[in-house]
Amino acid sequence: MGTVELAGLGKMIMEGTEERWILKGIDAVIEKGELALLLGPSGSGKTSLLTVIAGLVEPSEGRVWVFGRRLSDLRDSELQAMRARRIGFIFQNFLLIDSFSGYQNAEISLRFAGLVRAEAERTARRIFAALGIAALGPRQASGMSHGERQKVAVARALAASPELILADEPTASIESGQGARVIETIHAYVRERGATAIVASHDARLAALSDRTLELRDGRLSRGAKDQKS
Amino acid sequence: MAVKNPLLTNPGRLALTVMVVGACTLLMLFLWSDYQGVNEGAVDYIRRTGADFWVLQGNCANIIRGFSIMSMRDYGEIRSASEVESASPVLLLCTAASIGERDYTLFLTGYRPEEPMGGPPALAAGRAPADDGEIVLDRVFAKKHHLGIGQTVRIQGVDLRIVGLSSGTNAMVIQYAFVTLSRAQTTVGFPGFISFVAARFKAGVEKGAAIEALRSRRPDLNFFGNGEFIQNNVLEMQSGFLAFLFIITVMGAGVLAIVLILLFSLSILEKRKDFVIMKALGAPRGFIPSLVVAQAAVLGGAGAALGILLLFLVRAAIEAWSPELQTGTYPLQIAVVSGAVLAVSIVSSAIAARRLSRFYALEAFRGREE
DSSP, X not given: OOSEEEEEEEEEEEETTEEEEXXXXXXXXXXXXXXXXXXXXXXSSHHHHHHHHTTSSOOSEEEEEETTEEGGGSOHHHHHHHHHHHEEEEOTTOOOOTTSBHHHHHHHHHHHTTOOHHHHHHHHHHHHHHTTOGGGTTSBXXXXXXXXXXXXXXXXXXXXXXXXXXXXXXXXXXXXXHHHHHHHHHHHHHHHHTOEEEEEESOGGGGGGSSEEEEEETTEEEEOOTTOOO | OOOOOGGGOOHHHHHHHHHHHHHHHHHHHHHHHHHHHHHHHHHHHHHHHOOSEEEEETTOOOSSSOOOOEEHHHHHHHHTSTTEEEEEEEEEEEEEEEETTEEEEEEEEEEOTTSSSSSOSEEEEEOOOOSTTEEEEEHHHXXXXXXXXXXXXXXXXXXXXXXXXXXXXXXXXSEEEEEEHHHHHHHHTOTTEESEEEEEEOTTOOHHHHHHHHHHHOTTEEEEEHXXXXXXXXXXXXXXXXXXXXXXXXXXXXXXXXXHHHHHHHHHHHTHHHHHHHHHXXXXXXXXXXXXXXXXXXXXXXXXXXXXXXXXXXXXHHHHHOTTOOOOOOHHHHHHHHHHHHHHHHHHHHHHGGGGGGOOGGGGGOSSOO
């Protein structure tokens, strides 16, 4: 069984009195040790798919398994624990807590993952050093440049050694060289730890850096469906 | 570096909240201190006179708002009762003293200086009046009007020389002054009248039984043991002026709660993005509300400390500016008000924290088209 499995997945929303399927008929398996690139233009359903996989949104139809467990069988507390301990998130625009330092942004994630304070502090320092961004650790996030925020966001996502990384447009609004480095960092982590990553992006040039490409168009997979490798 | 509380990172908001809590703490503490001061000051004269029992006209139970008229014959009868060791007649008048161009109201207390009770319970300076031309003023009254021993005050057209200053005779809304009984009777124009009698029992007399015996002999008069009489006067103050202070104190707590709910709600809304990130990252249930409560505890504690500090500064200023406004502050009051302020802060934060249930982890992924 893959780290993430989607079977007949669909998500419908109401727009006024009309139904609109933002995801429909999605079947896919993302295996352990893979970096899957979720490609598609704006409005194609990439972020919605990530939120379903994260257990934040219930699908209208179909089934989702993450780490071999069907999400609809999990209680809220189990979903919260899964997000805290086993999934690393990189949000669009990186979403750091501005009043926190770089280290503290990683530490809070580590605390949620169950580390005690001293251990969280040590681990945050270690990951910043490993990523070569120790200088950003003590600095307050509000004073960081876009590129610096991106690096801290990646450090936060990797800090708790997650088994699955969900990244939503991590390369948007930064120049392509920097974007490639982010994907390479995530890919190196995936290979080294045997983890899994799903990266949503509209930048097709990143496909070369991924193990598998899933392409979404109007909520449907047009490429990279189950058992299909890019 | 430990993870900090994002709600405690806005210095301007923190200072404003601490000032609000401090001001409300000050208000509540000051009103309670004032309440205590009035409670004590109103009956200090009675408490310190050292009487075993007090006798007043029937239907009159206190001297704060009671109007008792008795005759010297009543006094003579009480004085000669077999149970009584000593008795002192007192005529208490609410009268005006002319100082400069203005009149100021006093409790003019006429007593017999040769009797053991009825006069100033303690002298801060000088001596008791020896004749009808002398007066002892409450020291707070004297200080307020810049009067001293050797100067005179005019009462009913008669200049009385100040020979002493008393303490324990400031009832806040009014102060006591002491003259001879005959001077007070001349002032009111009825030589044979008195207001009440302060008396002591002989040693070995059972006080309760003795009061009952006196009551049965003179059912037209009211006899009160000292404790009961103090309580009557305290209750009289509490049923009027003090209830007003209590209501303002409760209103202060209510205003504090409303302002704090607003401030805490505002700070929670300001940090919406941070809380959404925490929820998306998997913050355990209760973690974010605990940040709100911790904020309330820190700000409530700091505000209470500020209020206590301000109380002592304000008290010192008020005592210099208006010495008759006496206050009584005790550790228990400070502990209770601080505890109440902390409780109001935490309850307010819990109410404000209900907003958190409308913050969704999903928002971390929004700002997009999907």
